[in-house]
Amino acid sequence: MTTHQITAVERLMVIDGKDVGSAVDEWFERESPAHDVVVGRYPQARAADVDNAVRAARRAFDEGPWPRMSGAERAQLLYRVAELIRRDAEQLARTEVLESGKPISQARDEIEGSAGLWEYAATLARHSYGDAHNQLGEDVLALVVQEPVGVVGVITPWNFPLLIASQKLPFALAVGCTAVVKPSELTPGTTVHLTRLLLEAGIPEGVVNTVTGAGETGSALTSHPGIDLISFTGSTAVGRLVARTAGEQLKRVELELGGKNPQIVLPDADLDAALDAIVFGIYFNAGECCNSGSRVLVHRVIAEELQTAVVERSRQVPVGDPLDETTKVGAIVNQQQLDTIERYVGEGNADGAQLLLGGDRLSLPTGTGRFYQPTVFTGVTPEMSIAREEIFGPVLSLIAFDDLDDAIRIANSTMYGLSAGIWTRNIDAALTAARGIRAGTVWVNRWMDGYPELPFGGYGASGLGRELGRQALTAFTETKTIQLQVGPRTARWLPEEA
Missing domain, CATH: 3.40.309.10 (Aldehyde Dehydrogenase; Chain A, domain 2)
Structure with a gap:
């Protein structure tokens, strides 16, 4: 492959269903680490752009149809995303190669694995369960329900851009969350492409928004008060900063960090x-x-x-x-x-x-x-x-x-x-x-095999929480207890008036 056959692609961010540049019209370029030529050009998002993306996700959660759809309706759309990923597999794989430097055969495997994650998450959209308690007494029935946590900030690294986004995003969507995604500035191409596929699949505008940029973009997303949960994959050092910021705001956080395996x-x-x-x-x-x-x-x-x-x-x-x-x-x-x-x-x-x-x-x-x-x-x-x-x-x-x-x-x-x-x-x-x-x-007697059905995450400095498997839904839901009085309330704190 000669460098003159590689051309640069300009990709805009996706906010509220629209392709947009940055508010200050700043751009950055990505060079192929294998070929030393520019392969991508992207807007450099600032705090104002992140704010627009979070506001769009907030409206989509608070006012839009996505959290109110049935699990079956959401599942159909997630299945459609998997189909579109496979349709565009060769284009996505080539983007991964040019931006990350990984071999084309491994990039193709990553794209197929990503599609499989969307399919599995689709099954969970119909299987997010709570509990019913009917042995608390004759006059009470209690329900424990799982509700979507809200707006999720997703920050992904450069080594497996599409796969790691797909370890987070479809599971959040399955239970009705909305999201703002910030991919690594080294490998944003497949994530932007994915966001457009979500719109093509019929997922409503504003449900998933993608902003591109470097560290300050991620910091603006992590610290934004409109974000309910940060899901971050990256180095342990940066993970500690994310956790510190989230902790100061009492914001939930999920971290998948480093390893020395x-x-x-x-x-x-x-x-x-x-x-x-x-x-x-x-x-x-x-x-x-x-x-x-x-x-x-x-x-x-x-x-x-x-x-x-x-x-x-x-x-x-x-x-x-x-x-x-x-x-x-x-x-x-x-x-x-x-x-x-x-x-x-x-x-x-x-x-x-x-x-x-x-x-x-x-x-x-x-x-x-x-x-x-x-x-x-x-x-x-x-x-x-x-x-x-x-x-x-x-x-x-x-x-x-x-x-x-x-x-x-x-x-x-x-x-x-x-x-x-x-x-x-x-x-x-x-x-x-x-x-x-x-x-x-x-x-x-095996190594590095992974399956969507099996949870993934680590102890100690390797992170907090688990991705994949049915356990993944825990990160993206809040647990609510509902108590119902059955029949008249007979127990009284004060005696009835004569």
Whole structure:
């Protein structure tokens, strides 16, 4: 793919069903991280634009039909969105490639996964239940109902733009919420496209509004008094700021943050299966993934065998132009992230870890883009920064352990608790690890598989709340108790007058 075949696309924001620019007519551009050419041009939203979007969402919630529709009516429209995502799949995938740098094959998988999330959320629109209590006494019937929380502010990151928006937005819509969405300024294209698909599907104007811009746009959304809930995915550092702002306003918040996810490999494991999952787990999306398997904890008796195999398999991973169908690892999203990867690799070397493979930038024949070699460290100890901190790049740390208790201790030695895995044929060992590791997801003899039906989220610094599954509705609903008197009220606080 040559750069002259890539053209820039100008996309406006969507507020109250209309395509709009920013109030001050400011714009920003997005360059392809793989090709060094401008691929998108977007309005830079300011506080006034965010205010217009929130007001539109507020009107749509307070006065519009969306929260008052039946679950079946909302479900039909959410199904239609899934159909439209599939219709435009190739266009959406190409936008993801050009803005994020991920390989085209992975972008297509992300688009299909996103459509599946809209379909699953549609089923939940018809299955948002409360409770009835009829054993409180003959004179009372009580109802517990779930009502939509109101206007949701959705802030999404750059690594899986459409997928993460689809982990939040359709679940909020399923129960009748309205929303303002702020995608990352690095990858806003598919989110803007999605918002237009919602209108095409028949979702009323103002129900979903999308604003584009950088950090100050997100801050304006987080602090806006018209927002009832903030749903944020991103770094733990920014998540803390979002939580602080929300806490000051007593505003509800849902956070999906970082991870430093371990895979534990025991001597009785199927090493070939584990090896494939290890390489996939660290290099998928160039390691720019909160679920990245960036720590492999390997039993000391097989450590040398496994590290040799990991290095050999890592050498075979094709890195290159993300528009090439054979590429498995594409470009690093921007220079700041590339600098972060290089800093951590430098710290690993300085701390005494042994660099077995990679550890440097990779130059393509085109001379364009920002790429990094698949990188493997061994001799890593749990206190090193490359073992404790999220790198968000294709850098793997191999850590030896002596027994399962030791492995669980190491797995729990970081501030994160998003996901973990164990490779073993021993069911007792698998269950011991699954119970002992403090993580929101534990995979046994598999890695990074996800299903709309299963909740996703983490412990500790990996976030608050859960996305996906029927549990996702909890974030977007308020619980209300209704008590009804049955028959005359006979219990009196004061006696009747004579």
